[in-house]
Amino acid sequence: MNFTISPIGVIHTPFENLEGMPIQPTGALDVTGSIVINEAYEQGLRDIEGFSHLILLYRFHCSSGYDLLVKPFLDTEKRGLFATRAPRRPNPIGLSVVRLVERKGNVLTIKDIDVLNGTPLLDIKPYVPAFDVKTVTAVGWLEKNQEKAGSLKSDNRFIEG
Amino acid sequence: MNFTISPIGVIHTPFENLEGMPIQPTGALDVTGSIVINEAYEQGLRDIEGFSHLILLYRFHCSSGYDLLVKPFLDTEKRGLFATRAPRRPNPIGLSVVRLVERKGNVLTIKDIDVLNGTPLLDIKPYVPAFDVKTVTAVGWLEKNQEKAGSLKSDNRFIEG
Numbered sequence: 001m002n003f004t005i006s007p008i009g010v011i012h013t014p015f016e017n018l019e020g021m022p023i024q025p026t027g028a029l030d031v032t033g034s035i036v037i038n039e040a041y042e043q044g045l046r047d048i049e050g051f052s053h054l055i056l057l058y059r060f061h062c063s064s065g066y067d068l069l070v071k072p073f074l075d076t077e078k079r080g081l082f083a084t085r086a087p088r089r090p091n092p093i094g095l096s097v098v099r100l101v102e103r104k105g106n107v108l109t110i111k112d113i114d115v116l117n118g119t120p121l122l123d124i125k126p127y128v129p130a131f132d133v134k135t136v137t138a139v140g141w142l143e144k145n146q147e148k149a150g151s152l153k154s155d156n157r158f159i160e161g
Numbered sequence: 162m163n164f165t166i167s168p169i170g171v172i173h174t175p176f177e178n179l180e181g182m183p184i185q186p187t188g189a190l191d192v193t194g195s196i197v198i199n200e201a202y203e204q205g206l207r208d209i210e211g212f213s214h215l216i217l218l219y220r221f222h223c224s225s226g227y228d229l230l231v232k233p234f235l236d237t238e239k240r241g242l243f244a245t246r247a248p249r250r251p252n253p254i255g256l257s258v259v260r261l262v263e264r265k266g267n268v269l270t271i272k273d274i275d276v277l278n279g280t281p282l283l284d285i286k287p288y289v290p291a292f293d294v295k296t297v298t299a300v301g302w303l304e305k306n307q308e309k310a311g312s313l314k315s316d317n318r319f320i321e322g
Binding site: 001044085129142143 | 307
């Protein structure tokens with residue numbers, strides 16, 4: 001059941017390295033970036049300018065391997081990997097919801113982007129409140145820490161084991 | 162920049178075929194399913210029971226190929242693929258936010274699941290309002306149709322071109 005993923009484009013951001021990068025879009029408010037979609041896919045962007053927010057799936061291209069227990073940026077205890085958003089995962093796919101500012105041909109200008117410059121883009125989906133906004137009753141170990149994501153910065157802990 | 166994806170588990174649902182399947186979790190409210198994670202990854206589920214909602218990334222394993230313009234279930238006009246959630250995509254990765262009911266070892270019981278029985282699971286991430294809930298100002302072509310997702314059912318249009 002293995003399959004091969006090929007990037008559909010590249011995400012450009014001001015973040016050249018992990019040290020000091022925001023750890024979530026909440027820490028990257030108003031940070032502007034751009035997405036350059038391979039020209040072969042440009043037609044698939046039709047109608048996207050109607051959406052204020054997009055879901056980006058991308059490759060955590062600077063992470064390799066994984067541990068099943070990890071100490072997240074937002075905690076001091078080790079947590080189960082799938083209860084975290086850590087980048088070193090069996091399938092190193094990241095997800096961020098960003099604001100769409102404008103589209104010009106195969107280039108999208110976006111805001112609130114929290115990924116490394118040069119990150120390979122795998123997919124874009126429209127963010128739709130009816131599908132994607134849930135009334136949450138519990139956020140586990142993040143309960144006391146989720147608001148800190150706006151100020152905490154990344155370090156190099158997830159580059160290697 | 163290609164890379165290989167290997168499923169980390171399987172999603173079990175009551176939906177044996179696409180005909181009549183809900184098209185989004187909003188149409189699958191209270192539908193119960195389960196996730197069986199490969200035992201090798203069980204330790205990575207620690208702490209996950211603290212979260213009420215999870216983001217599932219999975220393979221659209223019954224879809225192959227793609228068209229850059231598609232007629233979505235929720236519209237009568239062709240739209241750019243990346244402005245839709247259609248399953249036939251260059252990288253056929255699906256995303257659903259589901260409710261977590263309980264965890265027993267490597268098995269998660271979930272609700273609001275809208276995928277085919279046997280869908281290969283690629284990743285689980287905790288759903289965190291501070292990261293994932295946005296105040297949307299525009300939902301493009303879905304403006305007049307997003308609430309219909311609760312009642313519309315799937316058909317076979319996305320199995321092949």
